[in-house]
Amino acid sequence: MMKKINSLYIHIPFCDSICDYCDFTKLQYFHNFAVKYIESLKQEIASKNIDYKLKTIFIGGGTPTSLEDDLFEDLLSYLSTLVDTNTEYSIECNPESLTKTKVEIMKKYGVNRISIGVESTNNNILKSINRKHTFEDVQKAVELARREGINNINLDLILGLPNVTFNLLEKDIENILSLNPNHISCYGLTVHEHTVFFINGIKPPKDDVLRRMYDLVNQRLTEAGYEHYEVSNWAKPDYECEHNLTYWRDEQYFGCGLGASGYEGYIRYTNTRNLNKYIKDYKEKESEEVVTLSDDKTYYIMTNLRTKYGINLDFYKEKFKEDLLNKNREYLEKLFNSGLAYIQEETNSLICTYEGMMVLDQIILNLI
Ligand code: SF4
Structure with a gap:
């Protein structure tokens, strides 16, 4: 009998602008595509036949908050039958697209965790990588979320962006801590082909430099009361990300949307990354793999060792x-x-x- 799946990932591929380092499945926002996309996405979610409340839902991207308010509400309202007060319900957002209306819609439909892409707190660095926000926008976004009653906040930082010295990193950590988030993710920069970074010949820092950056982050965050519970993630007590723990425990999850991956039964799949194909038929897959016992063992070791639970x-x-x-x-x-x-x-x-x-x-x- 197939095990009950308790987690759902939903991908919103649109962004208002494209960052120079980004390799995620994303494209520039365009209203007509977004309308059709949400229709296909709803069909895909319906096809999962979930008739119970989920433990975790994570809407990631792209930038989910780049959706216009009515589309954003349409999606959240559609998902409302899967949510109850115990659901950890997260949405990723960029600071500049988190408006009061967006937060009100989130609150109305039970979203209780917001993950904000900060990446750097230095406005010159942000500009140089084509991010459209400033650190002041991050401060405002965090304030807004809390004022509207969404108090579980994750902030993302990228380690090793060009021109970020150790002094700037210290300042980043200080700035992030000044916002008192519940959870902090720090991922080392990787430079992927087809990104502006790659084309411009930007290289990630050497391993030993990145390692020293991780050490600095870990030391400061640990001193400030955060626990290092996964390779790149720190949380205050009781604020580990349950959704991501689903992946790191090698548990199954539904994945819906462009380029989304899922793991159901013995199948791991990744949806098509071609928007036209997805809009025409959400069932299009980029890959589908039957997980053998030996693959399962490999995944199990690879994922579980990432966390403090081992x-x-x-x-x-x-x-x-x-x-x-x-x-x-x-x-x-x-x-x-x-x-x-x-x-x-x-x-x-x-x-x-x-x-x-x-x-x-x-x-x-x-x-x-
Ligand atoms: S906002 Fe996020 S998903 Fe969109 S381009 Fe920037 S990094 Fe990529």
């Missing part, structure tokens, strides 16, 4: 009929001795330390 060894044994500890005893001993991982006895879990999370790719390669 891999529960009893659960792993039952699921994969394999003793992870015995199978990799020699290698794991090395990790334990060098302080990269440990066994938490109360839960019988294999957990990476902060140091281990910083070299996670290597650890995973040795375990799969």
Whole structure:
């Protein structure tokens, strides 16, 4: 019997302008396309036949708040049957497109978490990467969300943007902390082909520089009471992102919208990234993969080791009929001795330390 799926990701691919580093599935906002897109999206959501309340919904993008108010309300109203007061309901937004009306609509339909793309708090840096907001817009957006009663706020920062020195990074952290968010995500810059960054020959910082940036962020955020609970994420107690934990626990989720990925039953899929195809037929897939037991094991290790909860060894044994500890005893001993991982006895879990999370790719390669 298929396990009940408790999480839904929805992708809104439109943005008011395109940032120089962006590799997400996104395109410039255009009203007629947006209207047709929301129609296809609703059909896709209906096709999932969800007749119960979900634990988490995450509307990401692109920029979901770039939708015009009536379309935005149309979508949220459509989703309202899937939501109750226990649903963690998040929406991503850019600071400049978070208006009072948008927040009122969110509040009306039960959205209780807002994730704001800050990326840098230095206005010159923001301008240089073609972001349209200033740090003052971020301050206003956070104030607005709280005033309207949405108090669970995540702020995103990118580490390693061009010209961000350690001094500027210190200032970024200070500025972010001054807003007292519940959750902070910091992702290292990657430069993808076909982005303006790539065309302009911009390179991400060297590994050791990025590592020192992570160390600085981790030190400051930990001192300020945030817990490092996933490689790139810090949260105040009780404010971990339940939706993202679905991915990191390797649990199943519905994915709807252009280029959205999902995991249902034994299938992992990614929807088409072609807007015309999606509008014509939401069922178009870019890829579809039947997950074998061995793939599942790989995903399980790759995702679970990202978090402070690690891999529960009893659960792993039952699921994969394999003793992870015995199978990799020699290698794991090395990790334990060098302080990269440990066994938490109360839960019988294999957990990476902060140091281990910083070299996670290597650890995973040795375990799969
Ligand atoms: S707003 Fe976000 S999704 Fe849109 S272009 Fe910028 S980074 Fe990409």
